[in-house]
Amino acid sequence: MLNIIFRNVLIISTMLTLSAFASAQTTYTKIGGITFGSDGSTASTIGGTTFINNSDGSSATAQKVGETTFINGSAGLTSTINTVGNTKFVNSSDGTSSTINKIGNTTFINSSTGSTTTIQKIGNTIFTNSND
Numbered sequence: 001m002l003n004i005i006f007r008n009v010l011i012i013s014t015m016l017t018l019s020a021f022a023s024a025q026t027t028y029t030k031i032g033g034i035t036f037g038s039d040g041s042t043a044s045t046i047g048g049t050t051f052i053n054n055s056d057g058s059s060a061t062a063q064k065v066g067e068t069t070f071i072n073g074s075a076g077l078t079s080t081i082n083t084v085g086n087t088k089f090v091n092s093s094d095g096t097s098s099t100i101n102k103i104g105n106t107t108f109i110n111s112s113t114g115s116t117t118t119i120q121k122i123g124n125t126i127f128t129n130s131n132d
Contacts, residue, residue, distance in 0.1 A: 028126040 027038045035043045040055030050062040060073040069081040079092040081100075088100035098111040107119040117130040 026128050030124050 028035050029038075030036075033044055037043075037055070041053060043050060043052040045051070048063055052060045052062070054060075058074045060071055062069055062071045064070075067082060071079040071081070073079075077093055079090055082089050082091075086101060090098040090100065096112050098109055101108050105120055105122075109117040109119070111117075115130060117128060120127045
């Protein structure tokens with residue numbers, strides 16, 4: 001369950017980070033209990049809370065309560081993730097929303113802002129690509 005929360009948090013964090021770029025790629029590698037992003041971000045889980053520190057100094061926490069994951073960012077942005085069938089629905093306090101679907105080894109994220117992100121995991125490395 002923590003792996004699912006962590007993956008959801010990384011997806012949201014990646015979406016927020018990559019939204020400013022037309023095309024970007026970030027890789028994530030897990031060593032022990034800490035995940036390191038090639039962009040300088042880190043994430044670790046303590047108890048039931050995942051802590052994310054981004055390279056720009058912002059941070060976020062994530063907790064799963066029942067079927068809903070709550071993500072609170074240091075910039076005041078909050079998001080929830082709910083799953084219905086094979087689709088995850090992400091709703092943020094800034095009014096944006098996204099859907100997340102996994103097909104095979106690829107995760108597709110479609111945002112209400114028009115951006116699309118794909119995520120693939122190969123071994124311990126996660127590759128993300130975004131097209132704004």
